[in-house]
Amino acid sequence: MARGQAGTTGRRKANGAADTSSKGAAGPTKEELLGYYREMLLIRRFEERAGQLYGMGLIGGFCHLYIGQEAIAVGVEAAKKPGDEIITGYRDHGHMLTCGMDPKEVMAELTGRIGGSSKGKGGSMHMFSTEAAFYGGHGIVGAQVPLGTGLALANWYREDGKVSFAFFGDGAANQGQVYEAFNMAELWKLPVVYVIENNQYAMGTAIQRSSSETRLHKRGVSFGIPGEEVDGMDVLAVKAAAEKAADYARSGKGPYILEMKTYRYRGHSMSDPAKYRTREEVDEVRKTRDPIDHVEELLEKNGWADEATLKAIDADVKKIVADAAEFARTSPEPDPSELYTDVYTDVAAQGGRA
Amino acid sequence: MPALSPTMEEGTLAKWHVKVGDTVKSGDVIAEIETDKATMEVEAVDEGVVSAILVPEGSEEVKVNTPIARLGGEGGAAAASAPAPVEKPAVASEAAAGDPEKQPPEAAKPKPEGEGATPVTPKVELRDPELPEGVSLVKTTVRDALRDAMAEEMRADGDVFLMGEEVAQYQGAYKVSRGLLDEFGPKRVIDTPITEYGFAGLGVGAAMAGLKPIVEFMTFNFAMQAIDHIINSAAKTLYMSGGQIKASIVFRGPNGAAARVAAQHSQDYAAWYGHVPGLKVIAPYDAADAKGLLKAAIRDPNPVVFLEHEMLYGQEFDVPEGIDWVVPIGKAKVRREGTGVTLVAYSRMVGFCLQAAEELAKEGIEAEVVDLRTIRPMDIETVVESVKKTNRLVTVEEGWGPMGVGAEVAAKVTELAFDYLDAPPLRVHQEDVPLPYAANLEAMSMPSVERIVKAAKAVSYK
Numbered sequence: 001m002a003r004g005q006a007g008t009t010g011r012r013k014a015n016g017a018a019d020t021s022s023k024g025a026a027g028p029t030k031e032e033l034l035g036y037y038r039e040m041l042l043i044r045r046f047e048e049r050a051g052q053l054y055g056m057g058l059i060g061g062f063c064h065l066y067i068g069q070e071a072i073a074v075g076v077e078a079a080k081k082p083g084d085e086i087i088t089g090y091r092d093h094g095h096m097l098t099c100g101m102d103p104k105e106v107m108a109e110l111t112g113r114i115g116g117s118s119k120g121k122g123g124s125m126h127m128f129s130t131e132a133a134f135y136g137g138h139g140i141v142g143a144q145v146p147l148g149t150g151l152a153l154a155n156w157y158r159e160d161g162k163v164s165f166a167f168f169g170d171g172a173a174n175q176g177q178v179y180e181a182f183n184m185a186e187l188w189k190l191p192v193v194y195v196i197e198n199n200q201y202a203m204g205t206a207i208q209r210s211s212s213e214t215r216l217h218k219r220g221v222s223f224g225i226p227g228e229e230v231d232g233m234d235v236l237a238v239k240a241a242a243e244k245a246a247d248y249a250r251s252g253k254g255p256y257i258l259e260m261k262t263y264r265y266r267g268h269s270m271s272d273p274a275k276y277r278t279r280e281e282v283d284e285v286r287k288t289r290d291p292i293d294h295v296e297e298l299l300e301k302n303g304w305a306d307e308a309t310l311k312a313i314d315a316d317v318k319k320i321v322a323d324a325a326e327f328a329r330t331s332p333e334p335d336p337s338e339l340y341t342d343v344y345t346d347v348a349a350q351g352g353r354a
Numbered sequence: 355m356p357a358l359s360p361t362m363e364e365g366t367l368a369k370w371h372v373k374v375g376d377t378v379k380s381g382d383v384i385a386e387i388e389t390d391k392a393t394m395e396v397e398a399v400d401e402g403v404v405s406a407i408l409v410p411e412g413s414e415e416v417k418v419n420t421p422i423a424r425l426g427g428e429g430g431a432a433a434a435s436a437p438a439p440v441e442k443p444a445v446a447s448e449a450a451a452g453d454p455e456k457q458p459p460e461a462a463k464p465k466p467e468g469e470g471a472t473p474v475t476p477k478v479e480l481r482d483p484e485l486p487e488g489v490s491l492v493k494t495t496v497r498d499a500l501r502d503a504m505a506e507e508m509r510a511d512g513d514v515f516l517m518g519e520e521v522a523q524y525q526g527a528y529k530v531s532r533g534l535l536d537e538f539g540p541k542r543v544i545d546t547p548i549t550e551y552g553f554a555g556l557g558v559g560a561a562m563a564g565l566k567p568i569v570e571f572m573t574f575n576f577a578m579q580a581i582d583h584i585i586n587s588a589a590k591t592l593y594m595s596g597g598q599i600k601a602s603i604v605f606r607g608p609n610g611a612a613a614r615v616a617a618q619h620s621q622d623y624a625a626w627y628g629h630v631p632g633l634k635v636i637a638p639y640d641a642a643d644a645k646g647l648l649k650a651a652i653r654d655p656n657p658v659v660f661l662e663h664e665m666l667y668g669q670e671f672d673v674p675e676g677i678d679w680v681v682p683i684g685k686a687k688v689r690r691e692g693t694g695v696t697l698v699a700y701s702r703m704v705g706f707c708l709q710a711a712e713e714l715a716k717e718g719i720e721a722e723v724v725d726l727r728t729i730r731p732m733d734i735e736t737v738v739e740s741v742k743k744t745n746r747l748v749t750v751e752e753g754w755g756p757m758g759v760g761a762e763v764a765a766k767v768t769e770l771a772f773d774y775l776d777a778p779p780l781r782v783h784q785e786d787v788p789l790p791y792a793a794n795l796e797a798m799s800m801p802s803v804e805r806i807v808k809a810a811k812a813v814s815y816k
Contacts, residue, residue, distance in 0.1 A: 048380060048399040055356025055396075057418055062360070085563070119596035126594035135562055135599065140586050146552050147587060150559015157515070157541065157565060180552025187547070265381070271359030273392040279383070286381065342597040343631050345655040 028236060030304040036078065036235045037295045037305075038313050040070035043094045044292060045321045046103060047266075050093065050110055053325060054270045059110045063124045066094035068265040071291035072197055073098045075238025076165055079246055083160070087135040087148040088167035090125035091197075091264075095167065099132040103320055107328035115331030119338060142175030144168060145194070149181040152192035152255075163249045165242075167195045171202025173216050179223075182255070186223045189254035193245045194220075196259045197232065203268040204276040217259035225255050232260030233289045236298075263289065355409070355416045358387060358394045365389050366414045367422060376404045378425070385422070402426050480685035480733075482646070483677075491672035499641035499673050500530050500606075500662065503648035504568060506678070508538055511566065514652055517544040517557060518570030518607075527572045528608060528667055554580030554605070558587045558657075561603040566652060571607035574623045574661060580605075581626075588657035589632030602655045606648070609637070609661035610701060610752045611800060617788035622753030624700065627659040628729040628762070634683055635729040637661040639704035641671035643727055646681030654683060661729075663702045686733035688740065692720035695810045696740040698763050699750040700726040703801060707750055710806035719814055729759060734766045741771045746813040747779040750806055755783040777813040782806050 028036075047065040054063050066073070073094040080086070088095050096106045101117060109116030109127050117127045125139040135151060138144040148166025155162040172178060173196055185192050196216045200207050207214050217227035226248070230241040238260060245256035263285045267274040274282075299305035341347075355365055366388040372378055379401040387394050402425040409422040416422070494502070508514045515538075520527045522535040522545040535543040546553040550571065557569040571577040577584065588601045611620035627635045634656055638644045644662070651658040673679070689704060690711050697707040704725045711721035722740050726732065741747050747767055749760030760781035767779060785799040 051397075052356075052399045055358065057357045060360060087559075117596065118594055118598070121596055122594040126591075128591075128595040128599045130598050135559075136591070136595070138587070140582060143555065143582065143587055146555020146583065147559035147562065149552075150556040150561070151563045152559075153556050154560045154563035154565050157560070177551045177555060180547070180549035181555065183547055183549065184552060184556060188544075271362075271389070271391060271394075273394045275392070279395075342593045342595075344634075345592065345597075345600060 030302070032078070033295060033299055033302075033304060034309075034313070036071075036074050037292065037299060037310075038317065039074045039077070039098055040235065040292045040295065041313065041317045042103070042320060043067075043070045043073065043097050045317050046097060046107070046324065047093060049321050049325050050107065051266070051270065053107075053111065053328065058329060059124070060112065061123060062090065063110065063270045064091040064268065065264070065266045065270075066091055068285070068291075069197055069199060069232065069262045070094055071235040071238050071294075072167075072195065072232045072260045072262060075235040076167075076195060076242045078235075078239045079242035080165065081163070081246070081250075083133060083162045084246070085133045085135055085148070085151045085155075085162065085164040086167065087144045087151060087164065088137065089141065089144055089169060089172060090137070090139050091169070092125065092127065092137045096127055096129070096134060096137075099129065099134045101127070101129050101132055101134065103324040104327040107324040108331045111328040111331070112333065113328060113331035114334045114338070115327060119342075120334045121338070121342065142168060142172040142177050145172065145175070145178045146181040148194075149185050149190060149192050149255075152185065152190040152249075153188070156188065156190050161250060163191045163193060163246045165193045165195055165246075167197055169202065170196065170198040170200060170207050170211070170216060171205070173198075173219060174202075174211060179219075182220055182223045182225055185255040186220070186225050189252055191249040191252070192255045193242065193249050194225075194255060194257045195242070196257065197262055198259055199262045199264040201264070201268070201276065203272070204274075206276065215259070217257050220255070220257045225257055227257030227259060229259045229261060232262035233285075233291045234294060235291060355387070355418050355420045355422055356396060357418045358389045358396075359391050362389045362391075362418060364415045364417050367409050367411060367416055368393060370407060370411050372404050372423075374404050374407060378402060378404060398425070400425070480682040482681055482685070482687070483679065485674055486677065489674050489677055492675045493670045494641045494645075494673040495668055495670050496638075496641045496644045496662070497528065497530050497667040499645035499671075500648055501532060501534065502673075503645045503652070504531070505534060505537065507649055507652040508534070508542060511652075513564065514566045514568065515542040515544065516568045516570060517546055517553060519546055519548055519572050521545060521570050526570075528664060530662075530667070531570065550576050550579040551583065554583040555587065557603055557605075558583050558601055561588070561601040561657075562591070562599050566602045566604075568604045568606060568652060571605065573619060573664070574607055574609040575619050575621055577605065577607070577623070584627070584633070584657070584659065585630050589630050592656070593632060600655050601657050604648070604651045604654075604658045604660050606651075606660035607662060608664040608667070610663050610665075611784075611789055611796075612664045614791060614793065614796065616791040620789040622661075622701075622751065622784070623659075624661055624729045624751065625753050625758045625762075627661075628732075628759060629757075630730075632657065633730060634658045635661065636683060636727065637663075637701040637729055638727055639666070639689075639701055639725050641669070642673045642679065643681055643687070643725075645673055646679045647683065647727065649678075649680045650683050653680070658683070661701060665702055666705075669705075681727075684728045684731045684733055686736040687725045687727055688722060688736065689725045690721065690723040692722040693744055694719040695721050695746040695748060695814055696724060696737065696744045697721050697748050697750060697806065697810065698724045698726060698737055698740075698760070700729060700759070701752065703750045703752055706801065706803050706806055709803045710810065713803065713807045714810055717811070717816070719810060719816065721810060726759075726763075732762070732766075734763070734770065737763060738767060738771045741767050742774045745774055745776040746810075747775065748782060748806065748809045748813055749779065750782045750801055752784055752801060754786055755781050756786065758783055777815065780809040780813050782809050 077098040105117040151164040405426040406424040764779040
C-alpha cells in the first residue's frame, strides 16, 4: 500500500539526511530523548482527554486532534532557537503544548472558559502566545503560509537572526496562496522553514486523489526552494532535518521545505467517521510506526529508561492532563462584559456609539 | 454516550466490540455508534477492564452523556488519578444538569442592542487639531498629500514600510509613492509580484510580528483576492487571541469608479469593509483629510482600510504646512452648514454634494453637507445633530444601494431621530447594475449632482 511505502521511504531518506547534517555530531543525550518522550506523551494524553471532553459535550464545535503526528511538533521545537516563531493551521494543540503554552490554558480554551489562552473567544483553532512566539492557530486552510512568511519578512526587515516555521498540511499544500508566499519568500530570501505535515489525507481525500504531484517536498522546485522528505514519525529525523533547514534559512539563503511523512490516527475532526480508510491501515501505522513507541524503543535499547522511569513520566503527564482538564471544567465562562472587548485595541472604536 | 459531532444530541448504540471482563487499552475500538451524521467507532481513551455494559447493543435515541459502560481501572492509583473514560460521562452529565455554574450564564445570551450587551462607549470628543497661528495653507493634490503622509510617518517610525505592486521603481501606478524609494530604499519600499492574496498575507504576518506595514493595492478591486487576509487574518485576530495579537496595518489604494474602466475596475467597497468589526474604514475627500487621516491610520494599532479615489488624486486643496497634521479617525466633518436638508456622503461624493448644495441654494434650499470621512467607526452623532436641525436626510454613495452605507445611515437616523424627520430618508447611489462601459450608460448608472438635487428636493417636498 502507498502508505507503507511512503513510510519506509521516508524513514530511510530522513536518516540519510540526518546523517549528513549531523556527521560527527553526538546523538541525542539521555535527557534529550527522555524529554522528547515526555513531550510526545503529553500531547497524546492531552489529545485523548480533549477527545473525551468533547464526547462529554464540554468542548464544542470543531476539534482536530494531533494524535499520531507528535514527533513533528516536538522535533521541530527541539531544533528551534529562542525567539524563532511558529505558526500553524487548526490542528494546533500539539504545537501549543511543545512551545511552552500552559496545558491548563490550552484545555480551558477548548472548553471556552475565561482561563483559556484567548479568554475563551478563540477556541480550538485560534490560540496564540506572543511570549512563546506562537502565532496561531488559523482556521482558513493555507492562510498561515503567507502569514508565517510575513513573520519571516519581519525577521528579515529587523535582521534579528530569527527563523519562522510555518506548518501546514498536505491539503493546504494545494492552496494558491501557498505558492504566492513561496515566490516572495525565495525572491526576497526570507528566513522561513515550511513544514508540510503530510498525514496523507486532506479531511477525507487521500493525497493521490487531490494532488497531481504527491511528492510535496518538490513543490518548491519552480521557485528554486530546496525541499526534502523526512520521516515525520521519527522525532530525531525531524529534529535533524529542522536544524539543517533552519541553519539554511538563518544564513540568508532563503526558505526551505520539509515534507514530514506522518499519519493521523483519529478522524479529521471529532465528527469524522474516517470511512475513507480502513481500520487495518490505521492499526498498521500504530503498530509499526508509532512515534512514541519508537522513542521508547530507543530509550530501552540504550538502557536509559527502565519501566519505573517510564511509569513515573506517564504518571506525571497524566497528572498534568488531569489538572488541565479539571481547570478547563471549573474555570468560569467569560464574563458577558468580555463580549465587546478586544474587537479593537481602543474601547472608543468599538462601535455601539449609538 | 459521547457527543461525536457538534450537532449530535442522541445516538444509537449499534454494536459493542467488548464484553464484560475484557481488558481494553487506549485506542481500542469499544463500540460503534450511529450519530446524526454517520456511524462512528468509539475508542477507549485509557486502559482498564470493562466491568459493566449499561446500554445494550441496538439501543436507540440514547441521549448524549448517558453512561454506556463502566470501566474499572487497572490499579487503584491509576484509576484515581485518571478515572476510566466511560465513567466520566455520568459525572459530566450530573454536573451539566445540576450545577448552575456549568450552564451558560443568562447574561451571556445576546441581548437586543441597548439592553446591556452593547458597551457604554466612553464619549470621546474628537475634533480636528487647531491650526496654530502663522501656519500657512499650501495648495496640494490629494496624491501628494498621501505621499507626504507616508513619508512623514516613515521618517518618524522605522517600523513603517510600504509594499505593493509598482510602489518602488515605477514610483507608484498612480504616482502616489513617487520619491519614496529614493528616500527610504528598497527595504522599506517594496515592489511585490502581482499576488494580492499572498502579499496581503505577508503584510498581516509582519504586522502580527510588530511592524507597521502599509499595503498598497493598485485598486481595491484587486483586493477582493486578498479580502480573506484583510478580514479573517487582520480584523479578527485581536479578538480571537483574547487581545494578544495586534495588527497595526494599513490597506490603502484607490476605490470606486474611475472613468470608462467598466464593471470589474469600478467598485466601491466602503460598505463591504464597513460591515466588519475589527476594521477601521476611512474614505477621505480633500487633501488635508487624506494626509491627516492617513497619518492617523498608520499610527493606529488596529487594521485600517483606507479608501482613496482615483478621480480625486489630481485635485488640489489647502493643506496645513510645517506641522504634524493628524486628523482623528471616527469624526465626521460638516463641510457646509445649512438648515434645509442634510446631505451625507464620503470620498468623491462629498464634492458632488457641495456642488448640489450650490444648485439647491439657488432654489432656496440651504443644504448641510456632512462628510463622514470615517465609515467605521461611524460618527452618527454628527449626522443626527444635523438631521435634528434640517429634519431631512439624503445619503449619497458611489456604491450600490442595497445593504449600503446609506442604508446604515438611514437606519441609524430613523432609530435615533425618528421624531425629527419630516420625510422618509432617500438614498442616492449607483444603479443596481455592474458599472457599464458605454459612456451614456455609465453616466446613467453613477450618482450625479442632478440626482442629488432631485433627491434633496423630493425630501423637501419641492
